[in-house]
Amino acid sequence: MARAGVTAERLTLAAADLADEIGFEKVTVSALARRFGVTDASLYFHIKNARDLRVRVAVLALAELADRAAAALAGRAGKDALVAFANAYRDYAKEHRGRYAAMQTELDPETAAASAAGRHSEMTRAILRGYDLPEPAQTDAVRLLHSTFHGYVSLETAGGFRHSGEEEASWSRILDALDTFLRNWPSP
Amino acid sequence: MARAGVTAERLTLAAADLADEIGFEKVTVSALARRFGVTDASLYFHIKNARDLRVRVAVLALAELADRAAAALAGRAGKDALVAFANAYRDYAKEHRGRYAAMQTELDPETAAASAAGRHSEMTRAILRGYDLPEPAQTDAVRLLHSTFHGYVSLETAGGFRHSGEEEASWSRILDALDTFLRNWPSP
DNA sequence: AGTGTTTGCTTAATAGTCCTAAGGAAGCTA
DNA sequence: TAGCTTCCTTAGGACTATTAAGCAAACACT
Secondary structure (H helix, E strand, C coil): CCCCCCCCCHHHHHHHHHHHCCCHHHHHHHHHHHCCCHHHHHHHCCCCCHHHHHHHHHHHHHHHHHHHHHHHHHHHHHHHHHHHHHHHHHHHHHHHHHHHHHCCCCCCHHHHCCCHHHHHHHHHHHHHHHHCCCCCCHHHHHHHHHHHHHHHHHHHHHCCCCCCCCCHHHHHHHHHHHHHHHCCCCCC | CCCCCCCCHHHHHHHHHHHHHEEEEEEEHHHHHHHHCHHHHHHCCCCHHHHHHHHHHHHHHHHHHHHHHHHHHCCCHHHHHHHHHHHHHHHHHHHHHHHHHHHHCCCHHHHHHHCHHHHHHHHHCCCCCCCCCCCCCHHHHHHHHHHHHHHHHHHCCCCCCCCCCHHHHHHHHHHHHHHHHHCCCCCC
């Protein structure tokens, strides 16, 4: 028998693509094996188990998004940076629904620490540098931005907002509003 | 054989409790059947399939949360209402992690319309009455509030915020900030 | 080139889940 | 009490996850 040349990396990438195509919850060890033309059992020499596979996809997606966001952020500051970051986030989620769904997998603390999750916070802090917030307002603002982007995007992709035909305008008004908000953060 | 007295309602409730205990993704038809002391097959006379079961749990959770939020909202307005609603939302998610996870299930449009999902928007609009926002700002604000609550809570329950020991203070500062924000919504 | 070792895959087997079809008993109704 | 309906069981098929044991290809070296 010929060798299929399977590696953990190629498996993860293929699983991520599969997730974008058929949905993250339908990504199964068997389905992935079929795509590689090998038996299910052979995948277990590369991944620990099904959970491990899903975690790898989540970590991959986190890293990809972090790269995109970093690129979007380069050379920008203030509202420009805020909008660029927010759009990178939202666009990634729209283009890669399966990967984005994977990102919502709960990671155990060690994995989370080793993943790109930390880069997201760093970048958010970088954006906030343009707004000059003192602690603890800065930490609160990091959370608020995370929450808002994640919340908005997950509601939008879930179809939570009935399509009013002006999705884009609403999104950009919300970004405007956040910008105004950050520039006038209430002092305690 | 004695009859177990299974009904769709009792199944849904038991499934919801099971979700809170062992996690929503581990709620399986078999596990539920075991809890009722019947075989898997018998459950299919009450529910259509596994997906149907999960949707029922989601709808139940949406309704329960809507009830709680409505109760919290009664007789309050302005910031009081905002805080009461937000806390009802967050507390429910913390007390019922499985149910809250179920709420994130993507519902098809008809089911969503028939569920309590609409009540959530209504209540949010009711809160905003205290802030006197013109359209389309009001619609944007509804989305912003939804996004923020959902995003914050889901990040918090996923352990996304390292426990800094002052979670509560951060939450309440964010609510303060939202209140200020709503009172000073930027005009276009 | 030939031998041995590692690596990558297969087959085989077990167990759990989802779901359907056919049958039997419990309880209601007349 | 005969019959109908409702609720459950047994039986079984398809798919998924996972482990163990074996074989064959690739490599590593003498």
